[in-house]
Amino acid sequence: MCPCSAFGYIMAPSSCHEIRGGDSSDCVVVVGVSRPKMALGILTIMLISLFLTFHMIYDTAISSLQNNNAVHPRPPVILLSRKLYPSAARRLPQAIIMGVRKCGTRALLEMLYLHPMVQKAAGEVHFFDRDDNYNKGLEWYRMQMPHSYPGQITIEKSPSYFVTPEVPERIRAMNASVKLLLIVREPVTRAISDYTQLRANAATASPVLPTSSSKTFEQLVLHPNGSINEGYRPLAISVYHHYLHRWLEVFTREQILVVNGDLLIEDPVSQIQRIESFLGLEPRIGTHNFYFNETKGFYCLRNETTDRCLRETKGRKHPRVNPKVLSKLRKYFGEHNQKFYDLIGEDLGWPEE
Known part of the structure; x- marks a missing residue:
């Protein structure tokens, strides 16, 4: 060698x-x-x-x-080592959009997601309102949340939380200091939107049934004698003060922000800025994040890289309702609306006829 x-x-x-x-x-x-x-x-x-x-x-x-959250705010989907990099993790939500159905909960969540310090659950989790999910425990609930960094706010939305009796106490048991977002619309408009979606869902589930066999909105909201059908679900959900009482027995008024869903459609920036302040977020969302879609008739979202609108099922065209029925319903809701205004300390100016 x-x-x-x-x-x-x-x-x-x-x-x-x-x-x-x-x-x-x-x-x-x-x-x-x-x-x-x-x-x-x-x-x-x-x-x-x-x-x-x-x-x-x-x-x-x-x-x-x-x-550099302003440019790339989202955490990586997969972390190589949770022990080496513990900062990004799944966390229980610090804020919840608790309702109301057909008032713009999805639009509100997507708008808030434009903020670099907000993370959102992908879909409606229905943890607190469904016993089969609630019995799986908080660890299961936490695993439905997205990864987030310290300082970011995790938000989820399930509109049926608002009307389910057990939910307020269950949420308080998770986090007594949670912040709650309640988005509402003019009650009659909300009821018509609810009816429109229910009819569309029924047509999809049973396409063989002729559309003409479906009852009209007028037939459902009025009894044959002309009185209001208070048991019709879309109308009952619009009586907001019936449900808000339960929440105010559990949470302070300061923990609940009422968002005007009608204004969110017309002027989203003003409503989002109120929410940023309520959540303790630095103001980041502005007019540059929205553009009006003439075809759809409402504002769509814009970030640094893409423009997008909500899916086609959002913004369905409402059926024309008999003006006399509209007037009758608005008179019916007049007293209920005033009770709601008293609870929230704000007059939303909904028409009474």
Whole structure:
């Protein structure tokens, strides 16, 4: 063997030839390390160096994401090591959009998601209003939430929370200081929207039934004798004060922000700015985040990279309702609306005829 192999490497034949006076018969061209222990040591050092280099690059990238929320606010979907990088995790929501159905809960959630410090659950979780989900426990609920960084607010929305009796106490048991968003619309408009969706869902579920067999809105909201059908679900949900009483028995008025859903459609920025303040967020959402879609007839969303509208099922065209029935319903809701105004300390100015 070449004498040089004692240093851990085997030299090329030309080098051996010079050392042994021209006889290179026992020299072999080999690239590698001749001693196993030394090879293991060198390999270990290389692996540690690669790991430290990768660690520094990844840590720098994470810090950059956290320090530049305005550009790339969202945490990575998959974390390589929860122990090394514990800052992004699934957290129980600090704010909940508790209702009301057909008042713009989805639009409100998507608008708030424009803020870099807001994370949202992907769909309606229905944890507090469905016993089968609630019995799975808070850990199951937490796992339905998105990853978020410290300082970000996690929000979920399930509109049926508002009308389900058990929900206020269950939410308080999770977090007594949670902030609640209640979005409402003019009651008759909300009832018509509810009817429109129910009819569309029924037509989808049973396409063989002729549309003409469906009862009209007027037939459902009035008894044959012309009195108001107070048991009709879309009307009952619009009597907001019946349900809000339960929430105010459990939470302080300061924990509940009432959002005007009609104004959210007409002037979304003013409503979102109120919510930013309520949630303790730095004002970030403005007119640059919205554009009016002439085809759909409402505002759509815009961020740094994309423009998008809510899906086609949102903003369905309402049926034309007999003006006399509209007037009768608004007179009916007049007293209920005043009780609601008294509870929230604000007159929303809904028409009474």
